[in-house]
Amino acid sequence: MKLIYKNIEKDGCGSIGLVPEESEDMWHAYNLIAEGDAVTASTVRKVQTESSTGSSTSNRVRTTLTIRVESIDFDTQACVLRLKGRNIEENQYVKMGAYHTLDLEQNRKFILQKVLWDSVALDRVEAACDPTATADVAAVVMQEGLAHVCLITPSMTLVRSKIDVTIPRKRKGFVQQHEKGLNKFYDAVMQGILRHIDFNIVKCVILASPGFVKDQFFDYMMQQAIKTDNKLLIENKGKFLLVKASSGFKHSLKEVLQEPSVMAKISDTKAASEVKLLESFYTMLQLEPAKAFYGKKHVEKANEALALETLMISDKLFRCQDISKRKEYVALVDSARENGCDVRIFSSMHVSGEQLDQLTGIAAILRFPMPELEDSDLEGDSDVESD
Amino acid sequence: MARHRNVRNRSYSDDYDYDDVYGHSVEEDNCLSPSDTSQWMYDRSRNHQAISSFLENHNDIQEETEEEPLTEPSRPELDRRQSSDLRCLSLTEADEAKLLSCLDELRNILGDTVSENMLIQTVLSHKFDFNKALDALLSNDKNKPKQTEKIKEQSRAPPLVRIEPAKTVINVDKTPKVIATNNEPTTVGVIKGFKVEQDGSSGSRPQTPRDQSPTTEKSNQAPSKVKEKNDPNKQYSNERGSDKDHLYIVVIGHVDAGKSTLMGRLLCELGEVSQRTLHKYEQESKKIGKQSFMYAWVLDETGEERVRGITMDVGRAQFETKTKKVIILDAPGHADFIPNMITGAGQADVALLVVDATRGEFESGFELGGQTREHALLVRSLGISQLAVAVNKLDTTNWSEDRFNEIVTKLKIFLKQAGFKDSDITYVPCSGLTGENLVKPPNELELCKWYKGPCLLDVIDRCNVPVRPVSKPLRMSINDIFKSTGTGFCVAGRIENGILNKGDKVLVCPIKELAEVKGISINDLASNVAFAGDQVSVTLSGVDMQNVSVGNVLSDPVQQVPVSSRFEARLVVFNVKVPITKGYPILIHHQSLVESANIVKLKALLNKSTGEILKKKPRCLGNNSVAVVDIEVCRPICIERYKDVKELGRVMLRVAGVTIAAGLITDIYDT
Incomplete structure (x- = not known):
């Protein structure tokens, strides 16, 4: 993302001009734009004109519109962001108050006006515009009959293709069927890799599986590459990294990202550090349950006692529709930071973020144990959060 | 016979209704005038009375038929539908409610053993007093066998035809989608009935319209069906009574404990593997320098498994003991293949835990994270309570009794924690590679000195076969899907509940598609019927292979799996x-x-x-x-x-x- 200008008043209101450069920037934009914000962007609109005789013609015009956002729609697969809202600025073609849906496009400037730019939003802009943080890794987690081809970017894990094939089991006299099924499966995975992974961008491709599936697959793929003279695969042979995982399901990516050999290759991408942090939370919960808490009420209480050491919070909470709720979370983050706490905002597009989302979206490791929190029953609260 | 041809040509896959069958057969084949038709035919849309009331109005007609024994009560017809019973009894609303609640109670206790009609009558005669009615019914049950054969069949027949009205109704309430399939068993039943007639008495039956009225049709069908289909327990004892019991045993243990070798050796000793094959394995394994794996190759068949020298998927083989037909499922011991091991253990009745007696090896398999531990916990959680422990490779410790006892003591404590009863566990010292104490009592002097117990085969022979729930609705979980040689495709799995007949309609869940069973084979032998507990491969038609996946369940179309x-x-x-x-x-x-x-x-x-x-x-x-x-x-x-x-x-x-x-x-x- 490129920052064009930043114009923020003392009271926090103001506008920022941004140019999204890659698909991941759409994700940042999705997290920045909230309902009620005003967004200015160039767009195409079909305009109907009526001539004096009453015959009407319609033609498409490119124009720049400013809308008050009413609903936001993000397609994770295609990384397209759609903003729907009413026009709030006078325009040659579009009446005031007319509905329009903006498609944010890559490499086209948009201007975002907010009544209040809070710290979380400003951090997000900064993170989005940091060019050093890009490191693209592709990962294929698989087991016999199931594979996920994923792309891991700093703030997103995208499942590009899921391959689910039933492979006949080995049985007396039917061994060929098993092997045939297996080859078919390997072939599908290989096609998935060729189709979805751009070797120009990707630094390394992780193949992860239980048992020998990854080795078998890698052998198969290289054999096929030599057979079909696929230069792309042969040249990039060194980019493949074989790692052990416990299954072919998506959340075993978590294990993959914790693997030391992977950590070395993709050091400080957000994904790996988030996994590590969440793991340390769970370890703390096991060893010293009075120092690890989750749920908004518990964490808020701990914050009041200046006990927070690390705060993990999912970015999903900041996208909530209710502005006052968002304010509460922002206030919590701000006050925690003030108290010297390490605040990590997890991306809900990563496996670790998904898990945190399930775990009420907010969790914290404390500086000192607070057993009194553990005993206090906050039943009504956890009920609300779970449903 | 035209009518029969009609049935034969019918495509059974169509979902046609029970009433249609009768409607068609009368109309098309027996050119009656409409007025005649209306006199003889029951048409639900035209006449909203229940069948039973219709029959009662024409009681004289029923008695005219010669085949009909005069003593026969009109009960079976009543049983068809619950609604009909209640309607013709002309009860007040309050009484009807009482009756229904009484019936529910009785059902809970008696299940399906007594016909609905019997229940109603008993309840009525005892003035809705539940306890009295129950007493009467139970004592009635005891007297029953003394009654004539005919009546016995009559009173038995109904439960078969009636598909538990009460339950079905509930089913419909919950999932409205079910309605279409609810008719299914009735249709199946009717088809069955026709088939039987074709084989037997049909030729001599006069083709008068009267005979085709629902009344006679039903009374002829019902008894034949009792024998044919609807008493699963009886069928089970008929088919399997004389046969040896099938026992499924899963072999578990830490990687390299020698599970496959032990089983391979056992099979060789029992003569299940030909000398030629064995010789071939010996040569080939020598060639790649893994001669000790020659017995394991009996069960490890894929190239990958042989090269790596580990089992990856569950291997299966069978042999017979004195009293049982044993099917072994050789589970992989490697931690990465536990999903496969769970699949195998889920199908087994008993387990054989193999531990390596070699010093250091046992310990590494037993410590935290070792597969001995995890496997034992898994099979216990999967509901297996009988366990045989083979202390393998004891020849490496020179058949030391101390070592054996040391291992047994350690295992005992752990297995008790895992929830096994001491009385359900047997410990056997043995060696898979040398074949000691597998099928014959030991020859080794060192072992004979202190071991007096049974050999491995005897231990397996002594395992109890659990009771098979054959009378419950069909459930079969699929663990393999493959193309068969003929048409259609095969699914393999274990029948958990109920029985499966060739020609049955089954519901593939969760996709809820109806499929027909084209063929059944148990342990590679074709069969017409399979019972709960069997490992079968079933040829299905009517569904696409693409839509079926491992873990799906074949279910009874009426009493569906949730x-x-x-x-x-x-x-x-x-x-x-x-x-x-x-x-x-x-x-x-x-x-x-x-x-x-x-x-x-x-x-x-x-x-x-x-x-x-x-x-x-x-x-x-x-x-x-x-x-x-x-x-x-x-x-x-x-x-x-x-x-x-x-x-x-x-x-x-x-x-x-x-x-x-x-x-x-x-x-x-x-x-």
Whole structure:
């Protein structure tokens, strides 16, 4: 993302001009734009004109519109962001108050006006515009009959293709069927890799599986590459990294990202550090349950006692529709930071973020144990959060 | 005979209604004038009376038929539909309600053993007094065998035709989609009936319109069906009574404990493997320098397994002992292949735990994270209570008794913790490679000195075969799908409940598609019928192979298996590195199905022994705790409550290649 200008008043209101450069920037934009914000962007609109005789013609015009956002729609697969809202600025073609849906496009400037730019939003802009943080890794987690081809970017894990094939089991006299099924499966995975992974961008491709599936697959793929003279695969042979995982399901990516050999290759991408942090939370919960808490009420209480050491919070909470709720979370983050706490905002597009989302979206490791929190029953609260 | 041709040409896959059959046969083949037709035919749309009341109005006609014994009561017809019973009894609303509640109570106690009509009559004669009616019924049951053969069949017949009206109704309420398939068993029943007639008496039957009226049709059919289909227990004892019992045994243990070798050797000793094959294996294994694997190759068939020298998928083989037909499932011991091992163990009745007696090897398999431990816990959680422990490779310690006892003591403590009863476990010293103490009592002097117990084969022979729930509705979980040589495709799996006949219609769940059973084979032998407990491969037609996947369940079309993506379970948490919290992503293993799931709610922490609630909504579940949780699976699966079907009510929870908990399904939520 490129920052064009930043114009923020003392009271926090103001506008920022941004140019999204890659698909991941759409994700940042999705997290920045909230309902009620005003967004200015160039767009195409079909305009109907009526001539004096009453015959009407319609033609498409490119124009720049400013809308008050009413609903936001993000397609994770295609990384397209759609903003729907009413026009709030006078325009040659579009009446005031007319509905329009903006498609944010890559490499086209948009201007975002907010009544209040809070710290979380400003951090997000900064993170989005940091060019050093890009490191693209592709990962294929698989087991016999199931594979996920994923792309891991700093703030997103995208499942590009899921391959689910039933492979006949080995049985007396039917061994060929098993092997045939297996080859078919390997072939599908290989096609998935060729189709979805751009070797120009990707630094390394992780193949992860239980048992020998990854080795078998890698052998198969290289054999096929030599057979079909696929230069792309042969040249990039060194980019493949074989790692052990416990299954072919998506959340075993978590294990993959914790693997030391992977950590070395993709050091400080957000994904790996988030996994590590969440793991340390769970370890703390096991060893010293009075120092690890989750749920908004518990964490808020701990914050009041200046006990927070690390705060993990999912970015999903900041996208909530209710502005006052968002304010509460922002206030919590701000006050925690003030108290010297390490605040990590997890991306809900990563496996670790998904898990945190399930775990009420907010969790914290404390500086000192607070057993009194553990005993206090906050039943009504956890009920609300779970449903 | 034209009528029969009509039936033969009919495509059975069509969902036609019971009433249609009669409507067509009369109209088309017996050119009656419409007025005649209306006199003889029952048409629901025209005449809203129940069949029974219709029959009663024409009682004289029924008696005219010569084949009909005059003594025959008109009961079977009454049994057809509950509504008809109640209508013709002309009860007041209050009485009817009383009657219904009484019937429900009786059903709970008696099940399907007594016909609906009998129940109603008894209840009425005892003036809706539930207890008296029950007494009368039970004493009546005892007297029954003394009655004439004919009546016995009559009173038995109805439950077959009547598809538990009460239950069906409930079913419909819950899932309206079911309605279409609800007609199915009736149709199947009718087809069956026709088939029987073709074989037997049909030729001599006069083709008068009267004979084709529903009355006679039914009374002829009913008894034949009793024999044919609807007494599963009887059928089971007929088919299997004389045969040896089938026993499925899963072989488990740490990697390289010698499971495959032990089993391979056992099979060789029993002559199940030809000398030629064995010689071939010996030569080939020598060639790649792994001669000690020659017996394991009997079960490890894929090239990959042989090269690596480990079992990867469950291998199977069979042999016979004095009293049993034993099917062995050779599970992989490697930690990465535990999903396969769970599939195998889910199909077994008893387990054989193989431990390596070599110093150091046993310890490494037994310590935390070793497969001896995990496998034993898994099979126990999968409901296997009988265990034989083969202390293998004892020849490497020169048949030392001390070593044997040391291992037995260690295992005993652990297995007791895991929930096995001491009396259900047998320990056998043996050696797979030398074949000592497998099928014959030991020759080795060192061993003879101190060991007086049975050899491995005798231990297997002594295992009890569990009772097979043949009379429950059909459930079969699929663990393999493959193309067969003929048309259609095969699914393999184990029948958990009920019986499966060739030609039956089954519902493939959770996709809920109807399929027809074209063929059944048990252990590679074609068969017409298979019972609960059998490992079968079933040829299906009517569904696309693409749509069926491992872990699907073949179910009775009427009493369907519940399909849901969210359920409540009682968990027993094993040793876990990190505690289980809300939102914890897990893999659930349910039969052969592996699916990713989330724990969405921690409901209560329970006391391990008493089961009382220690804490509501705990923050997390630590080691060895027992808790009630809600689990959400990422797509709907077929599950049953543990109390209904034990095998389908168990789940295993695994994370990162470690089994973290076992659960019993206590409740299923509608989704």
